[in-house]
Amino acid sequence: MAIGMRVYYDNNSKKIIHVSPEYSQGEPLGEEDVRYFDVPYGSIDFKRSKIIDFDIENKKIIVEEILSDEEKKIRELEDALLLQTDSEIGGIL
Numbered sequence: 001m002a003i004g005m006r007v008y009y010d011n012n013s014k015k016i017i018h019v020s021p022e023y024s025q026g027e028p029l030g031e032e033d034v035r036y037f038d039v040p041y042g043s044i045d046f047k048r049s050k051i052i053d054f055d056i057e058n059k060k061i062i063v064e065e066i067l068s069d070e071e072k073k074i075r076e077l078e079d080a081l082l083l084q085t086d087s088e089i090g091g092i093l
Contacts, residue, residue, distance in 0.1 A: 002027070003034060 002024040008017040037059035044051070044063055053062035067075065 003022065005022050006020040008019070009015060010017060037056075039061055044061065048066055049063040050066055051061055052064045054060075055062060
């Protein structure tokens with residue numbers, strides 16, 4: 001599979017927005033073999049999320065929340081409290 005560069009540009013100002021690099025692994029693909037999907041601008045908060053996978057069939061990006069150290073500690077304490085309460089009361093979870 002070999003895919004050439006793709007250049008994205010603003011049609012009005014003619015400024016280059018992004019250049020995707022060439023990719024090669026085996027035989028070249030025809031245009032009909034290469035598919036893509038668009039993700040709306042701003043639909044992923046990259047300060048709070050990271051991409052972990054792609055759902056090609058449903059054309060969606062799978063993201064995972066990025067927690068700060070403080071948020072991780074709070075989540076660990078909440079989980080520990082839930083488990084402790086569950087063992088004391090006998091099965092709320």
